[in-house]
Amino acid sequence: KYIHIINKADMAASKGLKILVGCKRVIDYAVKVRVKPDRSGVVTEGVKHSMNPFDEIAVEEAVRMKEKKLAGEAVAISVGPPQSQETLRTALAMGIDRAIHVEIPLAQLEKLQPIHVSKLLAKVCESEKPDLVILGKQAIDDDCNQTGQMLAALLDWPQATFASKIEPSQDSKQLRVTREVDGGLETIDVSVPAVVTSDLRLNEPRYATLPNIMKAKKKPLAKMSPDQLGVDLQPRQEVISVEDPPVRKAGAKVESVEDLVGKLREKGLVK
Amino acid sequence: MLSSSRAALVAAAAKLPRLVTRYGYCTTAAGERQQQKPLSPKITTHPTRNDRAKDPRWKDIDMTRAADEADVVIVGGGPAGLSAACRLAQLNAEKGTEMRIVVLEKASSVGAHIMSGACLDPKGLVELFPDWQERGAPLHTPVTGDKFYMLTEKRAIPLPLLPGMPMHNHGNYIVRLGNVVAWLGEQAESLGVEVYPGVAAAEVLYTEDGSAVKGVATNDVGIAKDGSPKDSFERGMEFHCKQLIIAEGTHGHLAKHLINRYDLRAGREPQTYGIGFKELWELSEDRWRPGYVEHGVGWPLDSGTYGGYFIYHLNEGSPLAAVGFVVGLDYSNPYLSPFHEFQQFKHHPHVAAALTGGKRIGYGARALNEGGVQSLPKLTFPGGCLVGCTAGMINVPKVKGTHNAMKSGSLAAEAVHEAIGSGEIEPATYEEALRNSWVYKELHSVRNIRPSFHLLNGRLGMFGGMAYTGAVWYFTRGREPWTFSHGGTDHEKLLPAKDCKPKDYPKPDNVLSFDLLSSVALTSTNHDHDQPPHLTLYDDSVPGQVNLSVYDGPEQRFCPAGVYEYVELDDGSKRLQINAQNCIHCKTCDIKDPTQNINWVTPQGGEGPAYNGILIMTTELQKSPQVDMKGFLLRYETFKGRSGWKKRWAVLCDFCLYLYKEQTSKECFYALLLPNSRVTQSHDSSGQYRSSI
Numbered sequence: 001k002y003i004h005i006i007n008k009a010d011m012a013a014s015k016g017l018k019i020l021v022g023c024k025r026v027i028d029y030a031v032k033v034r035v036k037p038d039r040s041g042v043v044t045e046g047v048k049h050s051m052n053p054f055d056e057i058a059v060e061e062a063v064r065m066k067e068k069k070l071a072g073e074a075v076a077i078s079v080g081p082p083q084s085q086e087t088l089r090t091a092l093a094m095g096i097d098r099a100i101h102v103e104i105p106l107a108q109l110e111k112l113q114p115i116h117v118s119k120l121l122a123k124v125c126e127s128e129k130p131d132l133v134i135l136g137k138q139a140i141d142d143d144c145n146q147t148g149q150m151l152a153a154l155l156d157w158p159q160a161t162f163a164s165k166i167e168p169s170q171d172s173k174q175l176r177v178t179r180e181v182d183g184g185l186e187t188i189d190v191s192v193p194a195v196v197t198s199d200l201r202l203n204e205p206r207y208a209t210l211p212n213i214m215k216a217k218k219k220p221l222a223k224m225s226p227d228q229l230g231v232d233l234q235p236r237q238e239v240i241s242v243e244d245p246p247v248r249k250a251g252a253k254v255e256s257v258e259d260l261v262g263k264l265r266e267k268g269l270v271k
Numbered sequence: 272m273l274s275s276s277r278a279a280l281v282a283a284a285a286k287l288p289r290l291v292t293r294y295g296y297c298t299t300a301a302g303e304r305q306q307q308k309p310l311s312p313k314i315t316t317h318p319t320r321n322d323r324a325k326d327p328r329w330k331d332i333d334m335t336r337a338a339d340e341a342d343v344v345i346v347g348g349g350p351a352g353l354s355a356a357c358r359l360a361q362l363n364a365e366k367g368t369e370m371r372i373v374v375l376e377k378a379s380s381v382g383a384h385i386m387s388g389a390c391l392d393p394k395g396l397v398e399l400f401p402d403w404q405e406r407g408a409p410l411h412t413p414v415t416g417d418k419f420y421m422l423t424e425k426r427a428i429p430l431p432l433l434p435g436m437p438m439h440n441h442g443n444y445i446v447r448l449g450n451v452v453a454w455l456g457e458q459a460e461s462l463g464v465e466v467y468p469g470v471a472a473a474e475v476l477y478t479e480d481g482s483a484v485k486g487v488a489t490n491d492v493g494i495a496k497d498g499s500p501k502d503s504f505e506r507g508m509e510f511h512c513k514q515l516i517i518a519e520g521t522h523g524h525l526a527k528h529l530i531n532r533y534d535l536r537a538g539r540e541p542q543t544y545g546i547g548f549k550e551l552w553e554l555s556e557d558r559w560r561p562g563y564v565e566h567g568v569g570w571p572l573d574s575g576t577y578g579g580y581f582i583y584h585l586n587e588g589s590p591l592a593a594v595g596f597v598v599g600l601d602y603s604n605p606y607l608s609p610f611h612e613f614q615q616f617k618h619h620p621h622v623a624a625a626l627t628g629g630k631r632i633g634y635g636a637r638a639l640n641e642g643g644v645q646s647l648p649k650l651t652f653p654g655g656c657l658v659g660c661t662a663g664m665i666n667v668p669k670v671k672g673t674h675n676a677m678k679s680g681s682l683a684a685e686a687v688h689e690a691i692g693s694g695e696i697e698p699a700t701y702e703e704a705l706r707n708s709w710v711y712k713e714l715h716s717v718r719n720i721r722p723s724f725h726l727l728n729g730r731l732g733m734f735g736g737m738a739y740t741g742a743v744w745y746f747t748r749g750r751e752p753w754t755f756s757h758g759g760t761d762h763e764k765l766l767p768a769k770d771c772k773p774k775d776y777p778k779p780d781n782v783l784s785f786d787l788l789s790s791v792a793l794t795s796t797n798h799d800h801d802q803p804p805h806l807t808l809y810d811d812s813v814p815g816q817v818n819l820s821v822y823d824g825p826e827q828r829f830c831p832a833g834v835y836e837y838v839e840l841d842d843g844s845k846r847l848q849i850n851a852q853n854c855i856h857c858k859t860c861d862i863k864d865p866t867q868n869i870n871w872v873t874p875q876g877g878e879g880p881a882y883n884g885i886l887i888m889t890t891e892l893q894k895s896p897q898v899d900m901k902g903f904l905l906r907y908e909t910f911k912g913r914s915g916w917k918k919r920w921a922v923l924c925d926f927c928l929y930l931y932k933e934q935t936s937k938e939c940f941y942a943l944l945l946p947n948s949r950v951t952q953s954h955d956s957s958g959q960y961r962s963s964i
Contacts, residue, residue: 028379030797031881034632037553037589046450048379048795048881206503207492207875210470211337 016072017192019062020130021096022121023055023078025087026141039241041110051087054136056094058198060205061166062134063095070168071132073097077124079117081109085221092216093208099221100124102229111235114142116226118150123229125155130193132175137162137197148197158190162199314811314847316498317803318491319872328499336488338509341371341465343687344487345516346472346525348376349385350448350673351659352518353455353466354399354680355687360462362688370691372464373510374456375489377471377856379877381456382449384856386549386635386882389448389593390414390440390564390583390670394709395677396451400458408454412445412586415562420621421737422569427621430737436745437668437717440564445583445593448673449882469877473507475515475525483696484654486511487525492875496801514687514698515655518680521640522858524872526661535648535657541760542646542663543721544638544862545578548613548831549595551633551883554584558625561586566670571615574732576602577641577724580616581670582625594626597670599641599724600761600829600863604771608828610636611776614784618777626783634785634793635882636831638858641667641721644714645757650702651686658683666713667721668740675710682708716749722757765865768823791832795881796855798874804851805874806834806860813868814847822865829863831855855880899923906930 027033028048036043051059065071076091077100078084088099102120104112125133138145152159160166160177164185169176174189180199190196208216226233254260264270315321323329343359345352356374363370378384393410396403403410417440421428432439456466473490477483486509493504517526521544530536561584568579577599585591596616598609617626640646640663647664650657658679665672686701705711723739724732731738743751758764779786798805808814818824819837824847826835832853837845856879861871900923905916920931930941 028795028797028881031795032792046883048383050379204503207505209492209505209508210467210489211339211508213467214339
């Protein structure tokens with residue numbers, strides 16, 4: 001097999017990093033989500049889907065790194081149903097070189113968890129050997145915020161999550177990542193290979209325009225199955241029920257401060 | 272006087288750092304710009320109204336467009352457009368000609384802008400695809416019962432539905448039209464048509480001498496709300512074609528432009544319209560009657576306002592029903608709000624009986640054409656033609672237009688195919704073919720029903736219309752020698768507010784009736800907030816000067832999505848605010864604006880509502896995997912300590928090499944992603960070539 005070696009001491013001079021970008025097909029953020037009548041989940045059939053917004057940012061970052069010559073090749077990967085191909089086509093239209101689709105049969109799709117996805121990604125990383133994996137920080141359908149971190153642990157790679165800026169470090173041997181944390185911004189240097197997850201302010205993704213969509217049709221899209229990767233998709237969690245949030249009760253308007261105090265007293269909140 | 276109030280407006284706007292309304296729409300950019308150009312409150316920043324060649328912010332931007340060639344470009348992926356595409360592909364297969372057919376659809380996926388829930392006459396579909404059932408067209412609910420009611424405030428009076436009456440629905444299907452359109456899109460793709468959803472056709476291109484149409488250009492992306500270029504700016508691309516088919520639906524914006532340019536309405540009446548609302552309800556099981564179709568007229572519309580309702584019970588597994596309401600846009604009272612009439616209608620005891628216990632799961636609205644044959648424009652122009660609702664082929668009393676749209680698409684395809692073959696610029700045979708078809712016969716026979724509503728100056732209103740239908744039309748079936756006129760455009764019929772009584776609508780109860788904003792949320796509509804509003808005004812000062820002062824801002828009431836809002840500023844004056852993000856592409860504002868100052872243009876492709884009822888396009892994906900190559904390969908393997916070359920069955924597919932233990936094995940035991948690997952050749956002593964991967 002052709003073994004890919006990166007000379008860590010000479011990153012800037014080499015032909016650039018190889019980046020693997022994760023994309024997830026989720027219900028479009030503007031869609032009004034509906035709970036299924038049997039409370040087992042939300043309605044997904046016939047509903048508009050699109051690429052997870054944080055993944056769009058990840059794809060954009062990979063393409064920008066290619067344009068800045070920091071990266072040589074960008075590969076997109078999606079774990080999902082047959083329709084995830086459309087998501088990958090969008091990534092290809094944005095500038096990704098090729099795509100990998102790990103197809104999950106519909107029966108197992110609903111029970112797919114970040115632990116499974118990170119194991120699948122880890123297996124692909126073994127053969128693809130990227131220098132950098134960029135994932136969205138979380139998916140807007142489950143809001144788990146786990147896949148990137150789990151992947152780093154499985155691969156035993158350093159991780160830089162909630163990235164708002166990625167650039168080469170001062171000595172060009174590592175990556176300098178600025179992270180958005182509760183207290184503000186934290187800047188760390190990570191050595192490659194590493195896992196980075198994108199946050200909102202990393203960049204503003206470009207539009208996939210028609211000429212690029214047409215070109216993307218010719219780019220390679222490979223298909224794999226979890227069995228081929230040897231990953232067991234046995235669910236670790238069971239969803240008991242999914243419910244609508246409680247209906248917001250109407251508020252009451254008061255005309256003066258005295259009224260407000262009176263109302264608070266009525267409710268026993270103020271003595 | 273006016274300039275001093277303008278100055279006050281400007282001063283007030285300059286003081287406001289941020290104006291955020293309950294819609295969350297920011298006018299900061301507008302406020303800041305006031306300081307630079309204090310002479311007019313700038314609402315319209317769209318490039319169609321602001322020449323970028325004169326704008327210093329666009330000085331260094333490269334405005335060249337990539338161009339591509341196609342034989343036929345079809346704008347709009349609805350029933351008419353896709354029928355035209357399929358028919359063209361069929362003709363090519365029959366006659367052995369080759370054509371590149373491109374369909375451009377502004378919705379993010381085919382069918383997403385189609386308001387679902389229709390009663391379809393399968394005539395048009397059967398002619399296009401006689402084997403539609405085998406092909407799996409989603410027509411699952413044949414009509415089993417049919418009723419017509421006249422609603423008074425408390426009662427519902429059933430009226431007889433005799434066979435032959437336009438409202439008689441035997442033989443028709445209740446469908447989710449978005450699903451049917453998505454299926455049509457799949458058929459088109461399988462026939463070799465290129466269908467591009469998420470692409471809006473924004474501009475018509477003309478030949479050098481300007482006489483003929485040579486193609487379309489798609490929309491630019493990446494323009495900021497204030498009209499300046501963003502980093503992500505990219506110019507649209509051009510499609511040059513031999514024939515352009517416009518299938519944009521009722522009151523399409525390119526159609527409007529072409530009709531004006533080629534004066535296609537000369538000698539014909541202007542188009543008249545209605546606004547149609549539709550809600551999808553999940554009924555309680557005991558009230559669900561699959562296959563049942565109900566139409567009606569009356570309360571709460573007053574006798575002077577044309578309109579009616581429908582309720583279609585679907586039969587696709589779950590107890591769904593489509594509840595619809597149409598209000599003719601020739602109403603005269605600017606205080607009328609079609610949306611609120613619809614919400615009030617659901618409280619009628621007869622309707623409430625059906626809906627109680629149910630849950631509303633969808634909402635949408637769209638303008639529909641009501642002009643019939645009187646309002647059909649000339650259908651062809653040099654370089655193309657108009658099909659479907661864009662021209663206006665709805666059979667109004669039947670409330671059906673899809674079958675006509677599909678037929679017109681097929682006829683246009685035949686004319687276009689002929690024109691390309693003979694080198695003619697205008698597909699002139701299309702109009703004659705349509706006149707000789709059942710579409711025209713049908714529209715001609717019902718041409719007097721809608722305008723009969725205006726009999727005796729509209730004093731009899733709905734009663735007049737129904738009396739005419741029952742007494743005259745039922746016997747003459749349109750053979751009467753006279754043709755009623757519609758009496759002018761819809762927007763001219765609006766009276767000044769001072770001559771009309773304000774209407775008091777009841778508050779929504781959130782069980783049967785709902786407020787506007789939660790309804791708009793159900794359409795899942797969305798637009799990139801940072802782009803120029805696509806509801807453009809020819810003159811930014813007109814809303815304040817005319818619409819508000821004379822007509823009390825009727826756009827606040829006829830827009831079914833709450834796009835237009837008159838917000839009060841600090842100094843007490845009112846300013847029009849356009850919440851373009853809410854737009855659901857219904858086109859009512861472009862139709863009913865009394866001053867015709869509003870010009871709807873297309874926003875960026877892929878935006879707008881996302882109506883459910885959309886089948887996931889799976890033909891491309893469910894195709895059996897395309898095997899590129901297969902054969903035997905020798906693989907060097909190590910097993911239990913012993914190494915050697917083993918013959919394995921290899922299959923190359925989708926850039927992946929799959930190895931099987933035997934040719935007959937069902938599962939592969941090894942898969943190799945080829946793009947990741949390199950092939951090196953080695954030459955061994957036996958003279959065989961080997962490759963290492």
